[in-house]
Amino acid sequence: MKAKVLVTLKTGVLDPQGKAVQHALAALGFFGVNDVRQGKLIELDIDETDPAKARESVETMCRSLLANTVIENYTIDLAD
Amino acid sequence: MKAKVLVTLKTGVLDPQGKAVQHALAALGFFGVNDVRQGKLIELDIDETDPAKARESVETMCRSLLANTVIENYTIDLAD
Incomplete structure (x- = not known):
């Protein structure tokens, strides 16, 4: 089973990497970009085939490990 | 309009970061993880409100800038 984990910074947490991308886009002539936030995508291929157990395992x-829950949120998408 | 860009390494491209996560998971006692690939999530808040134009702009x-198309694929999700 495949699991896709999206890790994003919580609202209010500074994102220097996102700001750097935003400035680089402006320097390249892309205007009208109000905000950029950068996060992580982690794709897991796991043995577990039961969706409920797989979700519980990926949550753990x-x-x-995958997210720092003090400053980051995560969402989990499961696919066969 | 919000755009979510997922940048992933192409199949066959080595992913040392993903391997490091995989080994760390094993060291923490998570078995049955066959593969881990790490990618980037970039969330953009753009002025453009026309979906077709927004997609074209984000594609550019x-x-x-956002993806290295030699080794990376990208997908774009638009949301109001």
């Missing part, structure tokens, strides 16, 4: 992975 | 941003 997120809380213990 | 991807090709010129």
Whole structure:
């Protein structure tokens, strides 16, 4: 089973990487870009085939390694 | 309009960051993780309100800055 984890910074947390991208876009002539936030995408291929168990397992992975829950949110998408 | 860009490494391109995550998960006792690939999520807030024009603009941003199309693929999701 495949799991897609999106890790994003919480609202209010500064995102210097996103700001750098925003400035680079402006320097390249892309105007009208009000905000850029950069996050992480983590694609997992796991053995577990039961969706409920897989989600629970990936949740635990997120809380213990993949995301820093103090400053980051995560969402989990499961696909066969 | 909000645009979500997912940048992933093309199949066959080595992903040392993903491998590091995979090994860290194994070290934490998560078994049954066959593969991990890490990519980038870039969230843009743009002025353009026409979906077709917004997609075209974000496509150009991807090709010129956000993704390295030699080794990376990108997908664009638009939301109001």
